[in-house]
Amino acid sequence: MNYTIDISNTVLRTGRLILRPWRENDLENLFRYASVDGVGQMAGWLPHKNIEESGKILRMFMDSKSTFCIEYEGRAVGSLGIDMYDEKQFPEFNSLRCREIGYVLAKECWGKGLMTEAVKEVIRYLFEEEGLDCIFCGHFLRNTVSARVQEKCGFKHYRFTEYETFMDTIEDNEVNILTREDWEKYKIVR
Secondary structure (H helix, E strand, C coil), X not given: CXXXXXXXXXCEECCCEEEEXXXXXXXXXXXXXXXXXXXXXXXCCCCCCCHHHHHHHHHHHHHXXXXXXXXXXXXXXXXXXXXXXCCCCCHHHCCCCEEEEEEEECHHHCCCCHHHHHHHHHHHHHHHHCCCCEEEXXXXXXXXXXXXXHHHXXXXXXXXXXXXXXXXXXXXXXXXXXXXXXXXXXXXXX
């Protein structure tokens, strides 16, 4: 079942990143990365056309209380959401505390290992501090970089699905999962 999460008072730190709630003054940085061609399409949405569109998304992030701002070198460079998973599609998890994560990173930050660093810290937070049993994470089959992040973080294949995007397209999608049990084993090995 979807476990209730509220990150409004949560700040996580890694070696290079701060993961924190979004703030009004992040708007320009959100627009800066979300308006770049090729960023949103990997997650199923088109580049933001103007700062007003980014403002609506920023308010959605703030109101949801479940999306971290990824801060790097003093500015917002991405988001990492702790979303509701589709309970109807995965009824076998109804007795467990679960959520799904999704993420986006500014194009200029790709290839630096930042998203893997952020995802590992959010996984730790979800299992150790929120007590989740399982985390879902998916990626479009064409998004091999996101697939690699999930692999590095210990996620394992669960099912192939089709995903309807905000671009009115259907993408072939791979859903991966990470259970608390597997994470406990994985964190000992790494």
